[in-house]
Amino acid sequence: xxxxxxxxxxxxxxxxxxxxxxxxxxxxxxxxxxxxxxxxxxxxxxxxxxxxxxxxxxxxxxxxxxxxxxxxxxxxxxxxxxxxxxxxxxxxxxxxxxxxxxxxxxxxxxxxxx
Amino acid sequence: xxxxxxxxxxxxxxxxxxxxxxxxxxxxxxxxxxxxxxxxxxxxxxxxxxxxxxxxxxxxxxxxxxxxxxxxxxxxxxxxxxxxxxxxxxxxxxxxxxxxxxxxxxxxxxx
Numbered sequence: 353x354x355x356x357x358x359x360x361x362x363x364x365x366x367x368x369x370x371x372x373x374x375x376x377x378x379x380x381x382x383x384x385x386x387x388x389x390x391x392x393x394x395x396x397x398x399x400x401x402x403x404x405x406x407x408x409x410x411x412x413x414x415x416x417x418x419x420x421x422x423x424x425x426x427x428x429x430x431x432x433x434x435x436x437x438x439x440x441x442x443x444x445x446x447x448x449x450x451x452x453x454x455x456x457x458x459x460x461x462x463x464x465x466x
Numbered sequence: 467x468x469x470x471x472x473x474x475x476x477x478x479x480x481x482x483x484x485x486x487x488x489x490x491x492x493x494x495x496x497x498x499x500x501x502x503x504x505x506x507x508x509x510x511x512x513x514x515x516x517x518x519x520x521x522x523x524x525x526x527x528x529x530x531x532x533x534x535x536x537x538x539x540x541x542x543x544x545x546x547x548x549x550x551x552x553x554x555x556x557x558x559x560x561x562x563x564x565x566x567x568x569x570x571x572x573x574x575x576x577x
Binding site (some may be wrong): 356383385387392393394395396397400407408436443445454455456457459460 | 467470490498500502508509511515555557562563565566567568569570
C-alpha cells in the first residue's frame with residue numbers, strides 16, 4: 353500500500369459552485385479523518401469515520417459540507433455553494449483502530465474559490 | 467476545550483545548532499502527544515509520539531518528553547541539519563479520539 357491518496361490535488365472553482373474531493377485511506381485502516389488547513393495554521397478537525405459510520409463532526413462543518421464513506425473504504429467530502437472563505441487545503445488522514453495510534457496523512461487537496 | 471500552543475516561528479538556525487521548539491497543551495484526562503513534520507511540498511508525516519506521562523518519543527535525532535506536571539512536550543534536537551528545514555506541528559489526541567494541532571513552527575537551517 354502506498355499510503356493515503358487524495359484526488360484532486362488542486363481544485364479551482366468559482367464561488368457558488370459545488371466541489372467534491374475523494375480520499376482513499378490505507379486499506380487496513382478503519383478510521384478516516386478530514387481536516388482543513390489554512391495558511392499559517394495547523395490542521396483543524398472537520399469530521400471522522402469509523403468504518404462507514406460518521407462519529408464526530410466539528411462545528412466548523414457547516415450545512416454546506418457533507419462527508420460520506422459509503423462502504424467503509426474511500427470517503428468523499430462535498431462542499432456546496434462554495435464561498436471564498438472555503439479556500440484552504442483539505443487533508444485526509446487514516447488510522448487503524450481506536451486508542452493511541454497515529455494518523456497517516458494524505459497530500460491534501462488545495463481548493464481555491466475565486 | 468482541548469488545545470495545543472506551540473512556539474511561534476519562524477526559527478532560523480545554523481547547521482549543527484541545538485533546536486528547541488516549545489509545545490504546551492490543555493486537555494482533560496490523558497491525551498497522547500505527537501510531533502508531525504511537513505517538508506516543503508509534502509504532506510504531514512509523523513515524527514514522534516508519546517502516549518503516557520514521562521514517555522520519551524524519539525526519531526531521526528529528535529526527542530520529546532511527555533511532561534504531565536508542566537503539560538509540555540517540547541521538541542529538541544542536538545544538532546540540526548539543512549535537511550531538517552520544515553514546518554513542525556505539535557498535536558494531541560484526546561480521549562474522545564479527536565486530534566488538535568498547534569499552529570506550526572517553521573524551521574530554516576542555514577549551512
